Amino acid sequence: MFGQITFDNLEYFVQGYLTTILLSVGAMAAAFVIGSVAASVRVWGGRVPKSLAGFYVEFFRNTPLLIQLFFFAVVLAPNNLGITADPFVVALFGLSIYTGAFATEAIRSGILAIDPGQVEAARSLGLSQLATIRLVVLPQALRTVVPPLGNVASALIRNSSVASAIGTRELLFMGLLVANRTFSLEPLIGVLLGYWSLTLTLAFVLGRLERRLAFAR
Amino acid sequence: MRRLAALLVAGGMLLAACTSGGGATGAASSPSAAGSPAMSPAGSPAGSPAAAPTASLPAEGPTLDTIRSAGKLVCGVKFDVIAFGFRNPTSGDVEGFDADLCREIAGALGVEPEFVEAISANRIPFLQEDRVDIIISTMTRNEERLGQIDFSKIYYLAGQKILVKSDSPHQTVDDLVTAGVPVCSGQGSTSETNLRDRGVEEANLVLFATYSEAAQALLDGRCDAVSTDDSILFGLAGQNEGLEVRGEAFTEEPLGIGIKKGKEDLVAFINAVLDQMAANGRWAELYDTHIKPYTGEEAPEPPLDM
Numbered sequence: 001m002f003g004q005i006t007f008d009n010l011e012y013f014v015q016g017y018l019t020t021i022l023l024s025v026g027a028m029a030a031a032f033v034i035g036s037v038a039a040s041v042r043v044w045g046g047r048v049p050k051s052l053a054g055f056y057v058e059f060f061r062n063t064p065l066l067i068q069l070f071f072f073a074v075v076l077a078p079n080n081l082g083i084t085a086d087p088f089v090v091a092l093f094g095l096s097i098y099t100g101a102f103a104t105e106a107i108r109s110g111i112l113a114i115d116p117g118q119v120e121a122a123r124s125l126g127l128s129q130l131a132t133i134r135l136v137v138l139p140q141a142l143r144t145v146v147p148p149l150g151n152v153a154s155a156l157i158r159n160s161s162v163a164s165a166i167g168t169r170e171l172l173f174m175g176l177l178v179a180n181r182t183f184s185l186e187p188l189i190g191v192l193l194g195y196w197s198l199t200l201t202l203a204f205v206l207g208r209l210e211r212r213l214a215f216a217r
Numbered sequence: 218m219r220r221l222a223a224l225l226v227a228g229g230m231l232l233a234a235c236t237s238g239g240g241a242t243g244a245a246s247s248p249s250a251a252g253s254p255a256m257s258p259a260g261s262p263a264g265s266p267a268a269a270p271t272a273s274l275p276a277e278g279p280t281l282d283t284i285r286s287a288g289k290l291v292c293g294v295k296f297d298v299i300a301f302g303f304r305n306p307t308s309g310d311v312e313g314f315d316a317d318l319c320r321e322i323a324g325a326l327g328v329e330p331e332f333v334e335a336i337s338a339n340r341i342p343f344l345q346e347d348r349v350d351i352i353i354s355t356m357t358r359n360e361e362r363l364g365q366i367d368f369s370k371i372y373y374l375a376g377q378k379i380l381v382k383s384d385s386p387h388q389t390v391d392d393l394v395t396a397g398v399p400v401c402s403g404q405g406s407t408s409e410t411n412l413r414d415r416g417v418e419e420a421n422l423v424l425f426a427t428y429s430e431a432a433q434a435l436l437d438g439r440c441d442a443v444s445t446d447d448s449i450l451f452g453l454a455g456q457n458e459g460l461e462v463r464g465e466a467f468t469e470e471p472l473g474i475g476i477k478k479g480k481e482d483l484v485a486f487i488n489a490v491l492d493q494m495a496a497n498g499r500w501a502e503l504y505d506t507h508i509k510p511y512t513g514e515e516a517p518e519p520p521l522d523m
Binding site (some may be wrong): 063077080085087165169173175179180181 | 399409410423434436437
């Protein structure tokens with residue numbers, strides 16, 4: 001019966017599914033922090049920090065994620081930098097840095113969309129530059145970047161499957177494991193449906209969020 | 218900024234790692250180069266004890282006649298598996314147990330051996346398209362393949378073992394199970410399932426698409442051992458200094474010579490050559506030359522009639 005193999009190996013899929021969720025949520029949170037900082041630096045930083053942040057964005061956004069993960073797996077390994085042997089931690093680190101570069105550009109576009117008059121007003125009211133950014137610009141910017149950041153998050157969920165190549169036991173890895181052991185491609189259909197359920201849920205949540213934030217426009 | 222500095226340092230380290238890796242490979246090739254002069258006399262038909270056909274070998278047959286009139290026996294072998302079939306990059310010679318078996322059989326037929334690279338996926342098609350006469354390419358004899366081609370007797374009994382760093386405390390696969398350490402293997406391989414059946418925790422299986430990635434992970438300390446057929450592990454040990462193959466084989470992979478169906482005379486001839494090599498000690502000599510340096514164990518009984 002179709003679906004039997006997936007059903008018989010349900011524990012693998014559940015484990016992989018939970019790992020994919022954990023990986024995506026963790027990497028998105030980290031990417032959001034990285035993106036906020038790097039975008040602020042790109043807009044308001046001095047000449048050198050600005051170009052370093054630009055280098056970060058252009059490098060990680062424009063090279064293949066797979067190679068970046070291979071690279072981090074080797075560099076972070078016990079006998080090199082000695083940070084971790086755990087493929088999950090390597091994947092979390094690599095996906096955060098990679099997605100952070102896209103988040104930077106999304107947030108930067110939001111910052112640039114804020115009317116300069118807002119900053120001038122805040123400054124003339126006596127707010128420091130940092131307080132202006134934190135209390136006036138970023139809250140408004142983040143509202144406009146919800147849709148582009150949602151796209152970044154959706155891409156992250158799909159990109160997290162690349163982590164299977166370094167041995168992270170996420171959804172695709174588990175699906176391949178079961179597929180190879182049962183000589184069937186059916187488990188991969190389960191994997192596809194798994195990713196789809198996650199991105200659909202995300203789209204639904206983002207849709208609600210956008211409607212709630214719409215009052216500002 | 219600090220993060221970027223760390224990344225640049227990391228980049229430097231990766232470059233350093235690549236450089237040292239290249240050095241190790243170069244160094245590892247010298248012992249095998251040193252071993253080759255010893256094998257060349259054995260490999261040449263004239264010096265081989267099997268060169269003079271004896272009364273016990275079947276002399277006639279349609280396939281044998283075709284090969285004799287062509288003057289050469291075309292063997293499909295691996296070019297990248299050290300100890301079995303390996304094309305020496307400096308001399309261009311194909312070395313290893315499988316390659317010398319081809320030389321023995323060619324010598325017994327009174328023809329020249331010719332080598333063609335046959336990777337795993339090509340082996341059966343090469344036979345069916347008559348691009349090679351025989352396949353000696355670390356090929357496991359199993360039921361599925363017996364439906365497509367014929368096999369000779371078993372010329373080597375490979376088995377799954379473990380590859381560890383020389384300073385590792387682990388001697389056997391059971392040590393790895395007891396210690397609960399990560400073990401690397403190949404995605405979609407029978408080796409991976411064998412490990413699980415042997416008691417390795419699911420969560421401790423670290424799987425990669427290729428065995429060179431698995432060996433890299435072992436060198437980096439991402440896992441404590443690589444486990445698959447010893448015929449593959451010998452190659453990894455030969456290419457990377459400081460790695461060694463350990464323990465008893467815990468599965469059986471009988472290797473046979475592949476022959477296209479319908480060439481019964483050639484199968485009978487090859488089996489007779491193998492019997493002769495087992496009887497006159499030539500099989501054990503080949504084992505000592507190619508495989509003993511990696512196992513450190515004395516030659517077992519030839520597994521021919523398993």
